[in-house]
Amino acid sequence: MDGLHSWWEYVVGHGDDVLEATLEHAQITVVVVILATVFSVALGVCVQSRPTSKAIALAIASIFLTIPALALFALFIPLVGPGDNPAMMALFLYAILPILRNTVTGLDEVSPAVVESARGMGMSSAQRLWRVRLPLAWPLIMTGVRISTLLTVGIAAIAILVGGGGLGTFIQGGLTRLGLPNSVESVWVGTVFTVLLGLALDVVLSLVQRLTSSRGLRA
Amino acid sequence: MSEAVTPLTARWRHGRKHSVSTVAMPTGAQLWHRYSLVLAPAFIAGLGLVLWYYYNSLGVGTIAQIQVSSALDWETKLKPQLIQHLTIAAWSTLLVILVAVPLGVLLTRGGPRRIAPAVLAVANSGQALPAYGLLIIFLAAMGQGGRTVVVALVVYAILPVLRNTMVGLDGVDRSMLEAGRGMGMTRMQTLLRIELPLAVPVIVAGIRTAMVLNIGMATLAFLIGGGGLGITISSGLKLNQDAVLLVGAITVALVALTFDWFGALAERFLHPRGL
Amino acid sequence: MAGEPKIRLDHVSKIYQGAEGPAVAELTLDIDPGEILVLVGPSGCGKSTTLRLINRMIEPTSGRIYLDGDDVTDVNPDQLRRRIGYVIQQIGLFPHQTIAENVATVPKMLRWDRKRISTRVDELLELVGLDPRVYRDRYPKELSGGQAQRVGVARALGADPSIMLMDEPFGAIDPITRESLQNEFLRLQEELRKTIVFVTHDIDEAIKMGDRIAILGEQSVVHQADTPERILAYPVDDFVRSFIGAGTAMKGLAFERVGDLDLAPFDEGRNGDGKPVGTITADATLFEALEEMLRTADGKTVVVDESGRPAGVVELSHLSDALRTAQDEARRHYDELGAAS
Structure with missing residues (x-):
């Protein structure tokens, strides 16, 4: 109880810093996820009908997701120097697989009869993509986006180790001052707010998912 | 790690019911899995070769590169770090299995079954939990050392195994259980002879995910005095030596990819025949 | 055409x-x-x-x-x-x-x-x-x-x-x-x-x-x-x-209507002997007529007009004649086609 109280005191006392770090963390996440979504959906559309390219794209994306975060972050430092940039590049690579995979699965699952009838009515391949295939795959794509977002929020907390910002600064700050007053509170703030940010973004995205998916597709 | 994508996917598709097939082997993904089995070792071999040549070109052991040399010395640095790294990952993965699988079994039976959806929801949103923060929290509570790292890793990696155990068991066709019970099997017998064998692919996928997470998180063990290959990456950052950074990062990547590939092989060969 | x-x-x-x-x-x-x-x-x-x-x-x-x-x-x-x-x-x-x-x-x-x-x-x-x-x-x-x-x-x-x-x-x-x-x-x-x-x-x-x-x-x-x-x-x-x-012949019967036949006259004495006699209307097909004959196990069936009065009788021979006519017509058609080409 005492811990919770002092934690809350710390949050109130550092309100501006917490807000700023949260916003920075959110900004990193949102930028990364938007770029990853555009890239992965486009890539998914390109490779979906080609089994070999599809398998290779997915295999490569899963290789990225397997490489430990700190290592992948570090690999970009020689290229772009320390800061948010190497972190965002690595996070971008991480965020690809869930979206790419769900895009491909979503497009795979569109019933051939639906595509056949669209073609039979004279829809061009672009019309079939925009009006039929993507809208049908959309709920699953959005699920992928949500997973990528949670992943990105969590991993972005170590951006601080390569000189980036975000809520990791509170964790790092606590670590360097460990034993001194408020150090543990600082770590808790960084951790809890990261989770809260993830949940908040997930709630927002689930709303977006609901609003942008056709009522006809709900189970 | 990739299997982390499926449970939500399955949830979206079936509302509340999970099915084994969608979790274990999603539509159109068979080919991908086969490619992963072949592509991954090729990639690992290529990356290993690059690392080998790069490492040798650095002239480790010569006076000219004293900083780099001391940070990258095999006998005194890289080898013990590698051993520490793998030890941490192995212990935490083993403990995760010992805790999460029985817990998953328990949560899909009788009374506790009712809280299963809540547990799954937490497991899914737990993906936003920052490993870094968790590690430091345990450091503050338990002090420095490898033991702290292992405990933190177990807590962090328990979720995917727990989730996949529950989803895997839940996905077993009810009619098979009926049939088993109808032949006079006890509940324990249906669990051991029908449910668990059928859920194995999904559970193994979860264990693979946990193992990859553990290897990744062991990279951060250095922060709380647990050692591991993270030390080399961190030295590279501190010394501002790209060579040290790269060797550290690539080595960690190689370790993760190699063990992930072992996991992929295990997934493939632990499949019950006929599925 | x-x-x-x-x-x-x-x-x-x-x-x-x-x-x-x-x-x-x-x-x-x-x-x-x-x-x-x-x-x-x-x-x-x-x-x-x-x-x-x-x-x-x-x-x-x-x-x-x-x-x-x-x-x-x-x-x-x-x-x-x-x-x-x-x-x-x-x-x-x-x-x-x-x-x-x-x-x-x-x-x-x-x-x-x-x-x-x-x-x-x-x-x-x-x-x-x-x-x-x-x-x-x-x-x-x-x-x-x-x-x-x-x-x-x-x-x-x-x-x-x-x-x-x-x-x-x-x-x-x-x-x-x-x-x-x-x-x-x-x-x-x-x-x-x-x-x-x-x-x-x-x-x-x-x-x-x-x-x-x-x-x-x-x-x-x-x-x-x-x-x-x-x-x-x-x-x-x-x-x-x-x-x-x-069942080709049976299927063929579905294309002709009773009304197009030259019906046998209805004879009160011969047909009104109290036995159950099937009746159909003039717009029924020959298939339905056959169905009615089989149902009543009789070689004929009575055709009635709108008010239910008997207008004539369809006999089994009508049906076989109709089929033969259709076959002859078709054969002639194909012969002509063959001759033309």
Whole structure:
């Protein structure tokens, strides 16, 4: 109880810093996820009908997701120097697989009869993509986006180790001052707010998912 | 790690019911899995070769590169770090299995079954939990050392195994259980002879995910005095030596990819025949 | 068969790469305006491929395709398909769109104005027997199989195409619903007079739906293309005979009406002996007359007029005579054809 109280005191006392770090963390996440979504959906559309390219794209994306975060972050430092940039590049690579995979699965699952009838009515391949295939795959794509977002929020907390910002600064700050007053509170703030940010973004995205998916597709 | 994508996917598709097939082997993904089995070792071999040549070109052991040399010395640095790294990952993965699988079994039976959806929801949103923060929290509570790292890793990696155990068991066709019970099997017998064998692919996928997470998180063990290959990456950052950074990062990547590939092989060969 | 055919396939072939022989070999077929031509044949004979060649869902390897006399073999296929209704067995409604949006698909692509589209959607839903006020805003998942295929037909009729291609449209629907959909569709066709190419593997459906039937063998070779009556009366070869199967004579009886016969006079003394005698009306088919004879185990049945008074008697000999006449007529027809060529 005492811990919770002092934690809350710390949050109130550092309100501006917490807000700023949260916003920075959110900004990193949102930028990364938007770029990853555009890239992965486009890539998914390109490779979906080609089994070999599809398998290779997915295999490569899963290789990225397997490489430990700190290592992948570090690999970009020689290229772009320390800061948010190497972190965002690595996070971008991480965020690809869930979206790419769900895009491909979503497009795979569109019933051939639906595509056949669209073609039979004279829809061009672009019309079939925009009006039929993507809208049908959309709920699953959005699920992928949500997973990528949670992943990105969590991993972005170590951006601080390569000189980036975000809520990791509170964790790092606590670590360097460990034993001194408020150090543990600082770590808790960084951790809890990261989770809260993830949940908040997930709630927002689930709303977006609901609003942008056709009522006809709900189970 | 990739299997982390499926449970939500399955949830979206079936509302509340999970099915084994969608979790274990999603539509159109068979080919991908086969490619992963072949592509991954090729990639690992290529990356290993690059690392080998790069490492040798650095002239480790010569006076000219004293900083780099001391940070990258095999006998005194890289080898013990590698051993520490793998030890941490192995212990935490083993403990995760010992805790999460029985817990998953328990949560899909009788009374506790009712809280299963809540547990799954937490497991899914737990993906936003920052490993870094968790590690430091345990450091503050338990002090420095490898033991702290292992405990933190177990807590962090328990979720995917727990989730996949529950989803895997839940996905077993009810009619098979009926049939088993109808032949006079006890509940324990249906669990051991029908449910668990059928859920194995999904559970193994979860264990693979946990193992990859553990290897990744062991990279951060250095922060709380647990050692591991993270030390080399961190030295590279501190010394501002790209060579040290790269060797550290690539080595960690190689370790993760190699063990992930072992996991992929295990997934493939632990499949019950006929599925 | 005077006048220009609505659709003409002129020596059309389809050869798939790596396949042994052509899927469709040198097919030549004319389809007249306003008729239902049924393509029927065993599975794998290429009847669906043939249908899909017409709207170029499958591009022909060689040969020409004409619509209203225009060569459409090389026109933009998307533009072409917007002029041709297309109905498939799996229906393929867009699950993310409402029924109204589904039906509006082609008019929207043709950039009709909103009001015109809306009126058209209501009109089409009425036409296929679905109340627009109830169904407009529903989604496909809320429909039964029969209702979904009604919407499929409405959607294909969207921009009022003069041609409809239907690939086993009622094949996946339960037998009872199928029967009523077939009847309704025939009633609809009375009004619409579309040119329809209809694929089925079911000879009974072909006999029921077709103004003409083309019986296709391997590689879409046309064994016989003619009215159902003539095909039943005079199958030109063993393939056709075995395909239309047993009961040919019985099926043929369904095409003639009792009213067209020269009935035997009704004799009160001979027929009014109190035994149960079957009665039918003049618009019954000979098939129904036979059914009645069999039911009453009598070699004849009485024809009654609207007020129930006996007008005459159909005897078994009438039926065999009718069949013989049909056969003779068909044989003469084919002899003339043979002589002409």
